Amino acid sequence: MKKVELLAPAGSLEALQAAVMNGADAVYLGGKHYGARAFANNFDEAEMKQAVEYAHQYGVRVFVTVNTLIYEEEIHSCLDYIGKLQELDVDAVLLQDLGLAMLVRQRYPNLELHASTQMHIHNREGIALMKELGFQRVVLPRETSIEDIREYAKLGMDLEVFVQGALCVSYSGQCLMSSLTLSRSGNRGECAQNCRMQYSLEKTDMYGTQVLKGKHKYLLSPKDLNTLSHIGELIDAGVYSFKIEGRMKRPEYVALMTACYRKAIDAYMAKEPFEVSAALREEMQKIFNRGFTAGHIFHEMGSHLMNPLRPNHMGIEIGKIVSFTKDKVQILLTKQLSQGDGIRILNEKEDCGFTINRLYVNGYLVKQAEAGTLVELDKTFYAQKGSQVLKTSDCKQLLDLQDSYKKNKRYVAAYAEFTMQLGAHARLSVMDTDGFYAVCESIDKVERAIKTPLSKERIVQQLQKSKDSIFQLEGIELTVDEQTTLPIKEINRMRREALEQLANQRKLRHPHRLTKSIALPKQKEMSPLAPIIAVVHTKEQYEACQEAGIAMIFMYEELHDKLQQGYVRIPRVMKQAYPDEFVMIQENGGSYAKRPFLCDTSCNIINHHSAAFFFQRGARGVCFSLEASLAQCCEIVKAYEASYQAKGNFIYPVYGREELMLSEYCAINAIEKDSDKKQCGLCRKAEYALVDIKGQRYPLLCDKDCRMHILNAQPRNRIADIKQAKQVGITSFLCVFTKENKTQCVNVLQKLQGEV
Template sequence: MNKIELLAPAGSKEALVAAVNAGANAVYLGGKSFGARRSASNFTDDELKEVISYCHMMSVSVYVTVNTLIKEEEFVDVMNFIKFLYENDVDAVILQDIGLLMEIRERFPELHCHASTQMTFHDLEGVKYAERMGFSRVVLSRELSFQEIESISQNTNLEIEFFVHGALCISYSGQCLMSSYIGGRSGNRGACAQPCRKAYKVKNLSTGFQTDDAFFMSPKDLMTYDQIEKLKTLDNISLKIEGRMKGADYVYSVISSYRRGLDEGFDEVSGDNFKRTFNRQLSNGFMFDTPYEKLMNFEIPSSYGTPAAKVISISDGKMTLQLLDQLNKGDELQYRFKGKTVGTRADVIMIGDTRVQTAASETFVKIPFKHKVPENAVLYKTYDKTFIDEMLKNSEIQKIIYFVKFCFEAKLGQNPVLIGEFSDPKATKITINSDKIVERAISKALNEERVVEQLSKLGGTPVAIESVICTIDTEVSIPVSELNAMRRRCIEEFLSMQSVRYNRRKSNDQSIKAIKNNDDSIINKDELQNTVNSFHLIFRDANHLNQKLSQLENLDFNSKSFEVKLYLNDFKGFNQNFEALLSYDVIPLLPRIIRSDDKVEIQLFLKRYHNTRPNGFIRISHIGQLELLAPYAFEVEADYPLNIINSSAVKQLEGQNIKSFVWSTEMTKEEIKTSNTKLNPKFKNCSSAFIYGHLPLMLSEYCPVGGAFVGHDKCMLCKKNEFALVDDHNLAYPLFCDPEHCRAEVMSDQKINLIDQIKALEKIGVYQYRLAMDCYNFDCSRLLSSILESDSVDEIRDQNRFDHELHTKGNFIKGIE
């Protein structure tokens, strides 16, 4: 039988119990800090001890989310939290931060680490590199197809986990900066404000035409239950249910349905039940090639519900309805039109003049309703009280997972003995010897029936009786209370043994304190006086770059007091203009996402580049791309999508043979300064900051242009037009659309401009600057000319201190939560 784990969310204690009783093999949950769902109830340290013990007692694994980026000053706290989890038997931690991974591997090598979906692992090479780094499991990106998941799972030693049900992020997880850019609430820090669930217009910048408001970036919820038989063909996988913000009713309903599907096969009833809990409508997501019209819900971003009633008439504050489904007191009904919703709770239901608690489908009823709704409108049931109450009741029913064979012996003048033989994998055997002495019965003698009755009282435990064998002398007696005590001791000892999985030693506090005290690498200002500033100009279009290269013809780069490096984020365009670009020492930048359809071409390009520049520079956008580069001796640089936000992450890069890197765009000046002071002295001059250009805020496998204008991908509208998302403040976020893959990037409405901060960056030890040199409807010729024609950094700064375009400092000053 294939090894398949059913992994449940647990945002509260009630949801956790529901998950266990519904049949989850494992749960994932968070503490009060460092998890990617801050708004969930989550668990205190004392509660974590209890739930880990409880879950292990119930043969359920516990994975704790520590899947946010960790700021420098938080490392001691987060490592003390890891130490606490390690010593209290947690099965694994889920991580995003590569620096945190390094610190854990160094101090707690036995602790399993899972790579969060926030790390954007999306191909086999990346998964192989995750194994090299020390992960035991990878949570794959939600955008992968079933075929890609199948191929990865068959070609790796790691456990593979992927989402099969719940909310979908429209951006690749870990590649979304929109929430932090707009309001400082970072998805990488567990504080996402979900701007994707807002209404937008899609505007054609070429023609000026724009759509009406709709929820163009809000996908339906993922549901793959109807593909359960395909999922069961995979091996060594974990099927993950999203929902740490959801209640116990949702968790029980979804987990129990998938449990039945895995154990017994697909059934229609379970499939229908998903619509009775919270859902934004349901689709197979990207896993099974869902077309745009079935992937997205442009109508509303909240729970969709099920059709419940048709409006017949409204008068005197009451609505007459013809029911399309059973209606119960406490159900919530909603009418929606053009993204607006009005609703009520059915606290009063009238059939004629009679007030009722429930009414069947096709019945005509009246309910109070104060809003105006047109006749024949359909109302949706968004809260099914009877179903939810049933799920909550079922979620509290203790699941039986062990059976016990009791052997009881009572001989006159001796101590009674109870032996329990349990059905756990170790076939545990526990012997309980009573302190009491079996005595001659004075009135009522002990009999087998009474023993079986008392030993069978196992209610409230996960243990049930398989059999009871009694060996009892005639006419003897022991107190019933002693029988009960022996039974309790046996069960408690057994469950206590089950609740402990690992024999872990106490860890060394001094090694954690050493993280905080690692300040021996303070920047030596004299050492940095001769450091050369370096401008890294990033182009994403080979044709655009070729147009600019003519400006270089008569320039002497060696006469400058700073360095200029040119990069191209377009490997196909690089291939087409290979010789010309290499003549200007243009450096390739690998794309953030490399799916299977580009893999062969990428590998051919790397071989070609290596044959010409065997020790050349190359910049990566994902840590897993180091696996692609393993056969070569390139000088590797790491771009900002790696989310490097602390010095431990930089040390991890050093260990992976990366020579330079770009700090996360979510860092403030002070945070960069703090982290820079802790770097290896040899690495101090190797950090870079994003100082100019429109910042990519989302990277999506779905294109809102195709979604809004034609309802499908491959529309090719972006080949002739430029587009933007327009929000309710009339701010336009340009879209970079990839017509070949129908992938889209949402760009910042304003340019980041930190050119006036170059002196401040120099003071904190940053001498390399990343500049995005092209964007929709924007020509960087003036800035490019300034950089290429100036002799000093001061000239560049003075000429571009105030840009004629709207600009922002991003998170450089204000920071993120």
């Protein structure tokens, strides 16, 4: 059976130690720049060096995240940063930006590249593209099903799959909600987690508008992924790397989750039983959970997938408030509670959380109380009778988990050959299973024993005293002349020095990597595009565009099949075969076949090298990212012409409701039916929108594959930018109609044509 990899998060040096000591095969972490977790502790250069050397000694690989979109002015500094990572001997880097990837592959040809889940590689064509570009691994979206994993595993690319931790409600790399509503870009590692905020669902039909009351308020907040009981299925499906999410989590979380998945993987590989017992599940819940789900991998939907009750750690329920006085709150426990534990009380008005400092039973202070006990707490918080009490941290559990990486040790298997021949220097050779080798000789030559010769048993005994190193000697071969001796302290010195040499050798894994110059290919000149490019979702929108004389009108395939007019706009999630005709693509896999196409905004073009990448693959025009300002777009055009000695067809998006999220989860089905089946048809009978606590209304579009598209509250209108954009050579402008009626379309097009 093929070996698989357990990949753990490391948000700090302590978390790295927790991962390594609990059995991780590899860790992923971020530096101070360009990572998708800007608010994690992350590693500076000195810490990165320490982390890599520490992990490498134990044979653990280190992957560094450079998985954000790279702005124009950052390209050179980012390339230099990756060069520094190569010098520090990291094993691989995770990338999102295709322009950066193109440059990295040239400059650092031996550096292992992984396609981050932020790159939105979700189909066969995308994986084939990554393989062609020299990537060694693809991190699949969390939305990938077990059936798709089986198919993708046949393509000869290592697949990395999230198996534990937080889920995003939107496809990664395709979420703009935080960026466009709160100016914190998820594509820059600054996500404000809009999905963990409160929303209500509004429905408008022939009977009017009503707000649908779900069970709770956090309609976009998923549970945490937990596939521990499915490890065998995932191994059989072809998953190579089992990824635990959690660079923002505490080291104890990393320790527990790594240990759990290590045991499950090892048991399956050894064909031994492994059970996720109720006790083990509770340990996982205590350290962190929002409720657990097997996720999209195993087709969970609705209430099986989401936790609308609360968006944060739920711990375990340990009791309820039964009464309270002016000074005390009485709680009837259903599970143990100790001083030092953290609890949260769920109130209708407002939750409150704190650490237990004083715990009373029958008026006396106690350190611990068992299930069934009526305990009292000092009333320093708002209390309601019947409120649920959760334990959100267990002090004993945390101490035990700290011991798992501070007191326990992980050893590396090594083997020794010891030679002791009369009149020669004794020689100790040690080697490991990775091919590293070290030799140490005695200072003095071996002498004949005057009294008692040194026995082989004593030599083995001294050599096996290796617990002060990272090694455990699993085999010792001796060649010893009879009637000879050597001081015991000399054997000890030889052992220490040889093993220290071996440990130091293990720190450096890639001594022969190259750095080369970058040669940018000259781009071809291309015929100009139509000045206005439109995307429509309805027949009347198409008619408005056609009557206005718009030559390039794109639409989804189902509308195109009805009208037999215009061009096809490929979905942002594309699992079907690509048409051979000229299309607009919305994801990277669409560029694999190098057929003529246009790039939509979701291809995340935010620097001139990413534009060049798509032009090289056959793009007749590329849309700027919706996150790019006009000034950034102008700089991209200028830089492209300077670097590639050609003009490109750049398309500036000027009108339309931006798609803020793209999700396999459907809030409409979840609230109205909570069905485990798709194609409920509700979205075709009414108009729906999500409404936030400030009253902002976000319309919902659902496509034929039951994916939910959350639109911005107000349409983007950058028509006033056209004059300035044209001055730098931008000659095409994108207009996207979603919810507009024909009259609204006509008004927008008239203003647009007046500027163009």
